[in-house]
Amino acid sequence: MSDLRTVGLDLAKNTFFAVALSGAGKRLWRKKLSRTQVLRTFAEQQVCRIAMEACAGAHYWSRKLQELGHEVVLLPAHHVKGYLRGQKNDYNDAEAIAEACLHGRLRPVRPKTLEQQEMQSLHRMRKLLVAERTALVNHVRGLLAEYGVVIAQGRARFGREMPFVLEDAENDLTPRMRELLARQLQRYRALDEELSWYDQQIKEQVRQDAVCRQLMTVPAFGPVVSSVFRGWIGDGKQFRRGRDASAALGIVPRQYSTGGKPTLLGITKKGDKELRSLVIHGARAVVKHAHKKDDPLSRWIQRLLQRRGTNKAVVALANKLVRIAWAIVTRGEVYRVQPA
Secondary structure, three states, rough: OOOEEEEEEOOOOOOEEEEOOOOOOOEEEEEEEEEHHHHHHHHHHHOOOOEEOOOOOOHHHHHHHHHHOOOEEEOOOOHHHHHHOOOOOOHHHHHHHHHHOOOOOOOOOOOOOOHHHHHHHHHHHHHHHHHHHHHHHHHHHHHHHHHOOOOOOOHHHHHHHHHHHHOOOOOOHHHHHHHHHHHHHHHHHHHHHHHHHHHHHHHHHHOOOOHHHOOOOOOOOOOHHHHHHHHHHHHOOOOOOOOHHHHHHOEEEEEOOOOOEEEEEEEEEOOOOHHHHHHHHHHHHHHHHHHHOOHHHHHHHHHHHHHOOOHHHHHHHHHHHHHHHHHHHHOOOOOOOEEE
C-alpha cells in the first residue's frame, strides 16, 4: 500500500493543482489542470491513490475518479492544514494533501453516493425554507409591534392571529400597511404549503428505505432524524464502533489534559451541526417524558437527571442513541425495548 503512488489534488472551481509523491514521499511531478483536463489526465495515469480535501465538489470528483479505477481518499480539510509547509500556494496545498494521505493517520471521509447526496440536498432545501419562514414571521411581528399590535411568539399563533389583525378596524394599521401585511401572510402560507410537500417527501422516502424504518424504532428518531442520520452515516462501515460515530458527530467531552491530569470540558461539537442538533433535541424530548415510563432506559435517564442535571443527561442520552443507531445500521437489527 505504501508503494502506491499518491497524488494530492487541490480542488477549485476551474483551476486544479496536482502533486504526485512516491511511496517514500519523493515528489514525482506536479501539474496545473483546468476543469476539463482533470479526468482526461487521470485516465492516462497508472492506477494510483488520489487524495482530496472533503470540500465542495469532492464527492462528485471522487465518484468520477473511482470510475477510472483509482483509489480516492477524502481528508478533513482542517486536519490537512497541519501538513502545509512553506508559503501558502496551490502547489503547496496539493503537496500537503498528498503528505497527509501518505502519513495515514487521518481518518478519511467516506465519499457519498448519489442517493446520499440527494437525501442531503432534500434536507438542506427544507432547512432553507424553515429558516425563511421563521425570518418572515419574526419580521412581520417586529413591524406590527411598531403599530402597537403584538402577536405572541410561535408560528401557530402567527398563523391564527394574522387574519384577525388584518380584519380589526380599530388598530392603527393603514390601508397600505394592511395590503403589505396581506401579501406577507400569503407568502407565509405558500412557504407553509411548500414545507408540507417536503415533509411528505421525507416520510415517503423513509417508508421506502428499510434502514430508515429500522432507525425509527429508536427513541427520538422520527422521519426527519432517521433520514438525516441515514444520509450522514451511509453504511456505517467507516466507523469501527459506535463510540467512533458519536465522536465524529461531536457528542463526546472535549479534553484539555496535561501532566497526566485529565480534564474534560464540554462536547467537541465536531461533524454535522444540523444532525447533532436534531439528535440532541430529540433526546431532550425523550428526557422530558422519561418520568412517565418504567423501562430500563427511562430509569437510567432518571438516575442521570438526579446526579448530573438536565443538559448533561440530554447529551449523554444523545451519545447513547447515536451508538444504538450505528449498531442498527451496521448490523441490520431493530431496537428492542427491554421490559420493565
